[in-house]
Amino acid sequence: xxxxxxxxxxxxxxxxxxxxxxxxxxxxxxxxxxxxxxxxxxxxxxxxxxxxxxxxxxxxxxxxxxxxxxxxxxxxxxxxxxxxxxxxxxxxxxxxxxxxxxxxxxxxxxxxxxxxxxxxxxxxxxxxxxxxxxxxxxxxxxxxxxxxxxxxxxxxxxxxxxxxxxxxxxxxxxxxxxxxxxxxxxxxxxxxxxxxxxxxxxxxxxxxxxxxxxxxxxxxxxxxxxxxxxxxxxxxxxxxxxxxxxxxxxxxxxxxxxxxxxxxxxxxxxxxxxxxxxxxxxxxxxxxxxxxxxxxxxxxxxxxxxxxxxxxxxxxxxxxxxxxxxxxxxxxxxxxxxxxxxxxxxxxxxxxxxxxxxxxxxxxxxxxxxxxxxxxxxxxxxxxxx
Amino acid sequence: xxxxxxxxxxxxxxxxxxxxxxxxxxxxxxxxxxxxxxxxxxxxxxxxxxxxxxxxxxxxxxxxxxxxxxxxxxxxxxxxxxxxxxxx
Numbered sequence: 001x002x003x004x005x006x007x008x009x010x011x012x013x014x015x016x017x018x019x020x021x022x023x024x025x026x027x028x029x030x031x032x033x034x035x036x037x038x039x040x041x042x043x044x045x046x047x048x049x050x051x052x053x054x055x056x057x058x059x060x061x062x063x064x065x066x067x068x069x070x071x072x073x074x075x076x077x078x079x080x081x082x083x084x085x086x087x088x089x090x091x092x093x094x095x096x097x098x099x100x101x102x103x104x105x106x107x108x109x110x111x112x113x114x115x116x117x118x119x120x121x122x123x124x125x126x127x128x129x130x131x132x133x134x135x136x137x138x139x140x141x142x143x144x145x146x147x148x149x150x151x152x153x154x155x156x157x158x159x160x161x162x163x164x165x166x167x168x169x170x171x172x173x174x175x176x177x178x179x180x181x182x183x184x185x186x187x188x189x190x191x192x193x194x195x196x197x198x199x200x201x202x203x204x205x206x207x208x209x210x211x212x213x214x215x216x217x218x219x220x221x222x223x224x225x226x227x228x229x230x231x232x233x234x235x236x237x238x239x240x241x242x243x244x245x246x247x248x249x250x251x252x253x254x255x256x257x258x259x260x261x262x263x264x265x266x267x268x269x270x271x272x273x274x275x276x277x278x279x280x281x282x283x284x285x286x287x288x289x290x291x292x293x294x295x296x297x298x299x300x301x302x303x304x305x306x307x308x309x310x311x312x313x314x315x316x317x318x319x320x321x322x323x324x325x326x327x328x329x330x331x332x333x334x335x336x337x338x339x340x341x342x343x344x345x346x347x348x349x350x351x352x353x354x355x356x357x358x359x360x361x362x363x364x365x366x367x368x369x370x371x372x373x374x375x376x377x378x379x380x381x382x383x384x385x386x
Numbered sequence: 387x388x389x390x391x392x393x394x395x396x397x398x399x400x401x402x403x404x405x406x407x408x409x410x411x412x413x414x415x416x417x418x419x420x421x422x423x424x425x426x427x428x429x430x431x432x433x434x435x436x437x438x439x440x441x442x443x444x445x446x447x448x449x450x451x452x453x454x455x456x457x458x459x460x461x462x463x464x465x466x467x468x469x470x471x472x473x474x
Contacts, residue, residue, distance in 0.1 A: 010456075042456035046397065056458065280455040283403045286473075310400040310418055317418055319400070362400070362418040 001026040003296060004088060005161075006078045007104035008032025010040075011100060011263025014289025015102055015296070017252070020068050022120040022297045028383070029071040029096060031078055031305055033105075037062050042282055045155050049162050050133075057125060081238040083256045085090045100296045103235075103246055103254075104263040104289070107280070108251035111338050112147055112206055116215055119222045122152050135163060141161070143168065145220045146374055147206065149176040152225025154313045157198065162316055165221070168199040177357075180324050185343045185359055189316065196314040228280070230265055237279055243267055245278045250302045252292040259298055260287035271304055271374060273323040275356040281309040306363070306372045317362050322355035322372045323347065329354065334362055344368070348378030389470075390463040391422045391448065392435040397459035404460055408451035411438070413461075420459070 003019050005012045005203050009031050016028050039057040045053050057376060065072035073090070079100030080089035087097045113119040120131045144160030146153050149171035160167040172178070175186035176193075193200060204210065206226070214222070232242050241247040241255045252260050252268055261268070263285040267278050284307035294301040308321040324347055326332065331348035342360035346368070356368045389436045391411065404411075408424045416457035421428075424438045440448065452460035460469040 040456050040458065042399065042401065043458070046457060051396065059453075059458070081436065125387060282401055283454075286403065286454055287406070305406070308402055312399075312403065312418075317400075319418070363416050365402075365414060365418075 002029070002097065002099045003027070003102070003373045004029045004031065004098035005102045005104060006031045006072070007086065008034055008038055008072070008266075009104060009106050009263060009285065009286040010059075010107075010290075011266075011289040012026065012102065012104035013038045014286050015104065015262060015293040016070050017068065018290050018293035019297060020070065021351070022293065022299075024089070027071070027145055028069070029073065029098075030065070031076055031090065031096070032071045033075070033077050034124070035075045037052070037064065037072075039125055040282075041123065044122060044125065045159060048131055048159055049206070057128075070174075073093060073180070077234075079234050081240075082260060083233055083240070090102045099258065101259045102292060102296065103259065103261045103265060104285075104292075105230065107230045107253055109152070109224065109338055110226045110229050111224055112224050112226065113215065115213055115221070116206075118218070118220065119224060120156075122155055122223055123228070131223075132219075133158070136219060138165075139219055141219045143217070143220045144223060145214070145217065146170065146223045146225065147204075148225035148227070149173070149178070150225055150227065151309065151311055153223070154225075154311050154318070155314055156223035156225060157193070160221075160223070161196070166197075168201060169193070170201040170204040170378060172204060172206070174201065180320075180326050182326070182334060182345055184286065184334060184338060185345050185357060187340045188359055189313070189318075191304065191338065192314070192316045198314070247276065250304075251300060252294045252303055253295065260292050262292040265278050268303060270323065271302055272306060272375060273349070273352075275323070275328065275349075277323055277325070279307055281307055283307045283309070306369050317358070317360050319358040319362065319365055321358070321365065321369055323349075324355040324357055333378065335364075346378060351379075353378040387441075387445065388437055388439055388465050389448065390435065390437050390467075392461040392463070393420045393422060394461065395457045396436050397457045398455075399457055399459075401456050401459075403454035403456065404451040407454050408447045411448050412451060426435045446455065 022091045043057045058120045077091040109121045109123045121127045144165040146156045146166035147170040176189045246261040248261045248268040250269045252272045264280040291303040310319045329347045333346045335344040338340045344361045345357040347355040389413045398419045412420045422436045
């Protein structure tokens with residue numbers, strides 16, 4: 001049996017580790033665009049702040065792959081997939097046959113300012129090294145310019161604050177997470193940022209003329225966090241169903257036999273909230289890696305998890321739990337207020353509690369996670385329980 | 387066997403992976419940091435570090451929880467004080 005895993009991130013590597021445990025004699029290949037052994041992207045801000053040395057970001061040592069008898073092909077991309085004859089063509093020209101294939105390629109940051117040296121992204125270890133170089137070479141007038149209003153923008157806010165760099169953040173809408181937060185919680189975030197000394201520039205259109213104008217500010221460091229995108233062009237002739245991600249059922253199987261998907265790239269059927277969704281967080285990617293390995297091995301296992309993502313923006317605790325999309329919800333309820341210093345936004349669909357956003361209300365987390373997991377109704381009872 | 391489990395609260399970001407994998411050993415506190423439990427109990431109050439007696443299955447699960455932490459904030463030591471995870 002030859003398991004081929006495209007993507008050496010946390011979903012792909014966890015799957016490889018689990019497959020090796022389940023099937024000691026199988027052949028396992030990881031095809032990874034990265035040159036490095038797996039590392040934690042979540043640790044990159046800690047590394048930039050100097051909390052940990054660079055070597056601590058690595059989750060596996062280079063010899064781990066050979067010790068596990070895993071063929072680790074680093075620095076190569078998959079460029080074509082033939083699902084009929086079951087082989088993958090790589091950027092180095094090699095063709096790899098598979099019996100079972102996992103696509104866990106993640107995503108790439110959307111880019112702005114293509115050719116400017118003082119631009120930073122925060123997706124890879126190389127990006128973190130680059131950001132440190134920008135910090136080390138900055139002059140006294142350096143400003144932090146952040147573009148975007150999601151979790152990566154939050155990391156930049158914390159990093160610029162850590163290095164005492166005055167910061168402005170520009171974004172498309174009126175507030176952070178405009179597709180997710182209701183009016184009062186979004187106002188709460190804006191007020192918190194302004195109180196923390198951050199300049200907000202709202203309703204910015206990232207056009208060519210805007211880019212040209214911005215590049216005049218030579219002493220700024222630009223931190224870009226406007227989302228991720230995935231290149232599906234290499235799958236064009238594969239027959240694999242793709243929507244916003246690679247479509248999969250609750251077993252993380254695609255519509256093509258023996259082809260599976262996991263991690264940020266997967267648009268899987270979530271049995272708890274009863275719809276297909278993408279879940280781009282560490283907890284989900286790792287758990288999917290474990291479950292997809294079981295399914296590739298032949299142990300039918302449903303992926304079932306209420307995942308969450310937590311961050312802290314300059315002292316404001318933010319936690320997203322479950323399916324938080326406001327666009328596909330039909331009910332939003334708030335608990336707490338700006339005046340009380342904390343707000344929980346509950347998200348419901350067809351009467352069911354499917355997600356929540358907690359702002360400075362950490363203690364609601366365990367209970368809400370449990371209620372989502374239990375497919376509880378979004379009723380007044382929920383408020384009474386919290 | 388006895389293990390000493392320690393959470394570095396400075397590294398912990400409240401990702402809750404450890405809680406998902408081993409809820410009987412980890413729980414989040416009001417600061418959104420993981421604290422260590424002894425078989426779902428908290429003798430002597432909340433703490434980031436404690437000795438616990440475990441069997442092989444429990445040990446394996448605690449290692450799995452520690453490995454799942456994206457910031458490697460969970461440290462495991464044996465009875466002789468040797469750091470078992472993360473590997474040095």
